[in-house]
Amino acid sequence: MKAYLFPGQGSQFVGMGKNLYKNSDFAKKLFRLSEEILGFKMTSIMFEGPMDQLKKTKYTQLAVYIYSVIKAKILMNFNPDMVAGHSLGEFSALAAIDVFSFEDGLILVNERASMMQKICESVHGGMAVVFGLEDHIIEDFCKRDKGIIVPSNYNSPGQLVISGEMAALKRVCFSLKKIGAKILTLPVHGAFHSPIMEPAKKKLKIFVEKFSFKDSKCSIYHNVTSTPIKKCNDIKKNLIEQLTSPVKWKQSIKNMILDGAISFTEVGPGNILQNLMKKISIN
Structure with missing residues (x-):
């Protein structure tokens, strides 16, 4: 097919x-x-x-x-x-x-x-690609943050995009880097999805x-x-x-x-x- x-x-x-x-x-x-x-x-x-x-x-x-x-x-x-x-x-x-x-x-x-x-x-938001971690680990970090931050694109195994308020995005990305993730901040000014x-x-x-x-x-x-x-x-x-x-x-x-x-x-x-x-x- x-x-x-x-x-x-x-x-x-x-x-x-x-x-x-x-x-x-x-x-x-x-x-x-x-x-x-x-x-x-x-x-x-x-x-x-x-x-x-x-x-x-x-x-x-x-x-x-x-x-x-x-x-x-x-x-x-x-x-x-x-x-x-x-x-x-x-x-x-x-x-x-x-x-x-x-x-x-x-x-x-x-x-x-x-x-x-x-x-x-009107809203200071952003997105970042997280490489090298299982989905459930990233999902858990997003859930635990006090701001608006969620998984937004399940692109491929080991590649998940997260999206949300810029302050929350920075916090979660910092925490994920500490446990070995590679982070690529996307050149967008919105928190899509x-x-x-x-x-x-x-x-x-x-x-x-x-x-x-x-x-x-x-x-x-x-x-x-x-x-x-x-x-x-x-x-x-x-x-x-x-x-x-x-x-x-x-x-x-x-x-x-x-x-x-x-x-x-x-x-x-x-x-x-x-x-x-x-x-x-x-x-």
């Missing part, structure tokens, strides 16, 4: 999409349609940068979504048996398999990104309900549950819950393998998910 994976924030780079724009009339059409809907030159930010602008949440999410969906639409023999998207990547995956249109997905992602950006600007995103979740719920979704034609393994879902109402529910719930990525990949996936293709900028895939499949 064929599985396709769609990346999220962190996979962006200046120049992304330029070759697609030059070499495909269909891609060019969708890039131009994106700019008509958004009302600004998204291609300039994607193609030329600067990186400081591209890495802002409100632009990053749009850039990765546009690139990933266009790439899926022009892929030869794109007929997945199952798909999964990492955080924002779920929106890309759903547009690629026509649960909603490219245009509706773009509007949804733009709203989601804007909501998250506002919270990033944590309770800090609750205001955005409430607003997104109202916004999502305005859109028409279709049942999925193939299984989509959602971040929130790590299990296959096809019904449109379940898809909507999980997209909303995802904002404050951890991304169960390694669990999703393991379930896809158990359910018969033998080939995995990453559809998006970079190869972050392929690198995680190697670590997950070995363990």
Whole structure:
């Protein structure tokens, strides 16, 4: 069975999409349609940068979504048996398999990104990758801290992202280093997939309900549950819950393998998910 994976924030780079724009009339059409809907030159930010602008949440999410969906639409023999998207990547995956249109997905992602950006600007939060410890140890340190700090991305064995208030993040990271963990602080200004995103979740719920979704034609393994879902109402529910719930990525990949996936293709900028895939499949 064929599985396709769609990346999220962190996979962006200046120049992304330029070759697609030059070499495909269909891609060019969708890039131009994106700019008509958004009302600004998204291609300039994607193609030329600067990186400081591209890495802002409100632009990053749009850039990765546009690139990933266009790439899926022009892929030869794109007929997945199952798909999964990492955080924002779920929106890309759903547009690629026509649960909603490219245009509706773009509007949804733009709203989601804007909501998250506002919270990033109002709450001093952050995220860090913890390497080399068992999940339950990291979970326990987060539970014991007095602030808001939670596991947010179960990326692969030995790699778990934590997210929360900056003060709590610093405390927990300091404690984890003392017992041998390696820490990589992520260059983001928000605490994604944590309770800090609750205001955005409430607003997104109202916004999502305005859109028409279709049942999925193939299984989509959602971040929130790590299990296959096809019904449109379940898809909507999980997209909303995802904002404050951890991304169960390694669990999703393991379930896809158990359910018969033998080939995995990453559809998006970079190869972050392929690198995680190697670590997950070995363990």
